Structure formats: structure tokens, C-alpha cells
Amino acid sequence: MSREVKILYVAEGEDGVRIDKFFKRRWPHLNHIQLNKLLRSGQVRVDGARAKADTRLSTGQSVRVPPLPDAPSEEQQKRERAELSPQEVRYAKSLVLYEDEDVIAINKPSGLAVQGGTKTKNHIDRLLSAWGEGLERPRLVHRLDRDTSGVLLLGKSPSAAARLAGAFAKRKAYKTYWALVAGTPDPKEGVIDVPLVKKGINDREMVMPADPKEPGAEAAETEYVTISRAAHRLAWMALRPHTGRTHQLRAHMQAIGHCILGDPKYKDEKSIALSEGLGLQLHHRRIEIPHPTHGTLIVEAPLDPVIQAGFDRYGFDEHEASPEPFRKATRASRR
Structure with a gap:
């Protein structure tokens, strides 16, 4: 790792670029986890002020670049790729x-x-070498938590990945998650509009409800519908x-008193009592998003064994659900 702290200045062509993109363009070997850790700990600063991942830069601003992990050597990269067994x-x-083109x-x-991260050697990003390297290697365009199962999209080319990522950024991706939660929300459907902030608790970082004016607070909104x-x-x-x-999703359900079952982090006495032997009961069931080149892409993911165990225990059948419960809820609210 380099021990040198650098001060770089934002060029005219970089005006309006997010700070995370600024870093990824210069140091593409930095992964999402490494960069977020540098930002959260205040090691990255813009004109002397702490920066967040979505901080946008202006021409002439100074960017403090802390010591960064060294990029893996070409030989090391080849060795890691070679470790992908048949x-x-x-x-x-x-x-x-x-899959299409x-x-x-x-x-x-x-x-x-x-x-991946310091202690995570097996991960989806590593497995993408199964499709090849260079331009053949698919690109991640969004993420899911480690213990959340379900649909994950990849772009097969830089242009396809950029269009998909753009759809997420412009909120044109309609995601439907399924979750089993403690208790029964009242009303049965609605919107949770609760800002969230990241805080360290007992050497662990958690996301918690926040006042909109609290430093670091971010607007957050989740729509929900009770299926059964x-x-x-x-x-x-x-x-x-x-x-x-x-x-x-995990923090919002805890905020309204209905924690997701099997969640080791966002939990309460009710969810703990119902979660014995279960993993996180959260599954990205369906996504509807503009296709990079034509029409609309809709993909559904069958239940993972972890959430299927919860469905089996409590007698739910996935076929009971409407493919698009939110459209039904919207129509009902307009009557």
C-alpha cells in the first residue's frame, strides 16, 4: 500500500462527476467496499470537507486522496482467474x-x-470470470446484500452496463422484494418515508432512522403491500x-416495528422468537427495467432455499402472489 497522501484538482472535463466515479476512473482496482470504507472514515475530503459517495465535484476543487491499496499485479490477476475451477x-x-447479447x-x-473484501474471497464478481475477461467479462450494475437472494443484473458490454446503471439511477427500475416480517402491518399497504443515516454501534455499522437535517442523513422511501x-x-x-x-428495506421494516425474520442485525424480540433456525427472509423476486437496446426486460427469480424454508414453516405458497402487487395497490387507492 502506498503511504503517500495526494491532493488532486478536479479538471474542467470532470465538472459534475461523482466522487466515487472520480476514484474508479483513476484506480479501477478499488472495489466498492474499499472505497466506501475510505469515504465513511473521512479519509477522502473535497476542499477539506468530508465527502460521500454521491458528492459531485466542481472544476478546480481539491480532492484529498489517502493511501490506497496497491493494484494486484498482472501475474496475481491471472493466478486468481486461474483459480476458477471448471x-x-x-x-x-x-x-x-x-441471457441475451x-x-x-x-x-x-x-x-x-x-x-469481495478483505475476508471475502468467494463472491459473484469473481465468478464473472466464467464468461471470460476483458470485454467478454460481464459488469455488475447494482448490488444485493450478502444474505439477500434473488435477481441480480449484469451488463455484457460497457454500453449495456451503462444503460442499465442509468435506469437504476433514474429510478426506472421497478424492483419487487418478498419478505417475511414479524407482526402484521396496519395499514396493509403504504409508503415508509423515513430518512436513514449510517452509525457505528458496538464496532458495527448500522443504518438507523434520522432527522432529515441530521448530518449524513439520506432520504429513503419504501413502498409496501401485504400479500398474506x-x-x-x-x-x-x-x-x-x-x-x-x-x-x-431491513432498516425501514424495523423502523415501523415489523423486522424481517432471520435478520441478525435489524431485529427485535418478536422477530427473534419467530426466526429460530431461519436465515434472512428477504428475496429480490422480480425486476422490470428498460432493456439496454429494445423494449422492457422483466425477470423473476424462484425462491432461494433459505426463504423457501420460511414459506414452508408458515404455510405460504408463492403462487398466491400477484406478479405485480404494487399496480393492484395503486388501482385500489384510486377508487
Whole structure:
């Protein structure tokens, strides 16, 4: 790792660029986790002030660049790629839900991280070598938490990835998550509009409700619809995030008193009592998004064994649900 702190200045052609893009263009070996850690700890500063990932730069501003991890050598990269065994290649291809010349959609299993970190060597990003390297290598355009299963989209070319990422940024991607939560929300459907802020608690970072004026607070909005109930003990919910904050769905359900079952972080006594032996009961069921080159792409992911265990325990059948419960809720609200 370089020990040198650098001060760089934003060029005219970089005016309006987000700070995370500024870093990725110069140091593409930095992964999402490494860069976020530098930002959260205040090591990256713009004109002397702490920066967040979505901070936009202006021409002439100074950017403090802290010591960065060294890029892996070409030999090391080749060695890591060579470690992808034939079995791992077959496994990666087995996750595919849909593929065409522009897009790959996979069903990410619960427990498999999307990107690597210091202690995470097996992850989706590594498995993408199954499709090749260079321009042949698919590109991640969004993320899911390690323990969240379901649809994950990849762009098969730089242009396809950019169009997909743009659709997410412009909120043109309609995501439907399924979750089992403690208790039964009242009303049965609605919108959770609660700002969130990241805070360190007992050496762990959590996302918590915040006052809109609190430093670091970000607007966050989640739409929800109750699909079914198991008496008054728990509910099967459809959740749609209108913003993309870290742990948004998990923190929002905790904020309204209905924690997602199996969540080791965002929990309460009710959810703990209902979660024995269960993993996180959160699944990215469906996505509807403009296709990079034509029409609309709609992909659904079958239930992962982790959330299927919860469905089996509490008697829910995935075929009971409408493919698009939010459209039905919107029509009902207009009557």
C-alpha cells in the first residue's frame, strides 16, 4: 500500500462527476467496499470537507486522496482467474435466469457476497470470470446484500452496463422484494418515508432512522403491500424501494416495528422468537427495467432455499402472489 497522501484538482472535463466515479476512473482496482470504507472514515475530503459517495465535484476543487491499496499485479490477476475451477464455471452458469447479447440475469443465492473484501474471497464478481475477461467479462450494475437472494443484473458490454446503471439511477427500475416480517402491518399497504443515516454501534455499522437535517442523513422511501398473513404473528410482504440506500428495506421494516425474520442485525424480540433456525427472509423476486437496446426486460427469480424454508414453516405458497402487487395497490387507492 502506498503511504503517500495526494491532493488532486478536479479538471474542467470532470465538472459534475461523482466522487466515487472520480476514484474508479483513476484506480479501477478499488472495489466498492474499499472505497466506501475510505469515504465513511473521512479519509477522502473535497476542499477539506468530508465527502460521500454521491458528492459531485466542481472544476478546480481539491480532492484529498489517502493511501490506497496497491493494484494486484498482472501475474496475481491471472493466478486468481486461474483459480476458477471448471466446477465453479459450471456453478456460475447454473445461476443464470436469463441471457441475451446485452444482459445476464442471475439468481444470487443467499450467503454469497456480490463483491469481495478483505475476508471475502468467494463472491459473484469473481465468478464473472466464467464468461471470460476483458470485454467478454460481464459488469455488475447494482448490488444485493450478502444474505439477500434473488435477481441480480449484469451488463455484457460497457454500453449495456451503462444503460442499465442509468435506469437504476433514474429510478426506472421497478424492483419487487418478498419478505417475511414479524407482526402484521396496519395499514396493509403504504409508503415508509423515513430518512436513514449510517452509525457505528458496538464496532458495527448500522443504518438507523434520522432527522432529515441530521448530518449524513439520506432520504429513503419504501413502498409496501401485504400479500398474506399467518394469523397476527407475521406477514408476507412485497417491498419496493424507491431509493437505494444501504440496508434500506431491513432498516425501514424495523423502523415501523415489523423486522424481517432471520435478520441478525435489524431485529427485535418478536422477530427473534419467530426466526429460530431461519436465515434472512428477504428475496429480490422480480425486476422490470428498460432493456439496454429494445423494449422492457422483466425477470423473476424462484425462491432461494433459505426463504423457501420460511414459506414452508408458515404455510405460504408463492403462487398466491400477484406478479405485480404494487399496480393492484395503486388501482385500489384510486377508487
